[in-house]
Amino acid sequence: EVQLVESGGGLVQPGGSLRLSCAASGFTFSSYWMSWVRQAPGKGLEWVANIKQDGSEKYYVDSVKGRFTISRDNAKNSLYLQMNSLRAEDTAVYYCARGRDPEWCLFDLWGRGTLVTVSS
Amino acid sequence: DIQMTQSPSSLSASVGDRVTITCQASQDISNYLNWYQQKPGKAPKLLIYDASNLETGVPSRFSGSGSGTDFTFTISSLQPEDIATYYCQQYDNLPPTFGQGTKVEIK
Numbered sequence: 001e002v003q004l005v006e007s008g009g010g011l012v013q014p015g016g017s018l019r020l021s022c023a024a025s026g027f028t029f030s031s032y033w034m035s036w037v038r039q040a041p042g043k044g045l046e047w048v049a050n051i052k053q054d055g056s057e058k059y060y061v062d063s064v065k066g067r068f069t070i071s072r073d074n075a076k077n078s079l080y081l082q083m084n085s086l087r088a089e090d091t092a093v094y095y096c097a098r099g100r101d102p103e104w105c106l107f108d109l110w111g112r113g114t115l116v117t118v119s120s
Numbered sequence: 121d122i123q124m125t126q127s128p129s130s131l132s133a134s135v136g137d138r139v140t141i142t143c144q145a146s147q148d149i150s151n152y153l154n155w156y157q158q159k160p161g162k163a164p165k166l167l168i169y170d171a172s173n174l175e176t177g178v179p180s181r182f183s184g185s186g187s188g189t190d191f192t193f194t195i196s197s198l199q200p201e202d203i204a205t206y207y208c209q210q211y212d213n214l215p216p217t218f219g220q221g222t223k224v225e226i227k
Binding site for chain 1: 156158164166169209211214215218220
């Protein structure tokens with residue numbers, strides 16, 4: 001089955017760190033751009049970051065630059081998001097999403113999401 | 121960043137009604153415009169890509185049109201299972217940006 005499964009969310013204090021993972025299956029993970037997209041409670045969708053097939057290019061939304069790092073391990077069919085210096089406004093459900101080749105930001109497959117709560 | 125403005129923010133319609141949602145981009149995005157459906161507690165699902173192309177497996181009552189800055193999403197005959205929030209998204213420029221969403225309810 002073609003799917004993406006996120007994990008690693010939870011409750012963290014402001015200033016803390018968390019690492020999210022996304023396990024891909026059912027397709028050739030190494031052939032696709034991958035993204036993280038988040039959704040604050042009751043709010044809309046916000047793209048966070050993406051990474052090229054071989055990891056050589058990475059892009060971030062301004063609000064997370066210098067704090068978040070996207071990475072991938074094609075041998076493990078996995079995508080990651082290292083989140084440091086977390087703020088209350090980072091509270092959201094984080095989705096991993098596949099970019100349809102060759103359109104890196106046409107998201108044709110989404111995971112179910114993992115909730116990150118930043119609170120003291 | 122390109123701003124995407126959707127309207128209305130919510131609507132209520134009867135089963136069988138034609139429903140139309142508009143999305144306006146703050147600058148020309150050609151046809152790099154997608155539409156997603158998100159049901160409560162679920163992940164978004166791609167319905168329409170490149171403004172007017174129906175994603176495989178999506179019912180034909182869904183359609184999209186437009187180019188440049190003005191786009192339209194239509195449900196030709198609203199069904200109970202279409203209750204959801206719909207988002208437009210541009211991917212002409214980084215960062216890709218989404219509209220604020222349109223919540224569709226049954227009257």
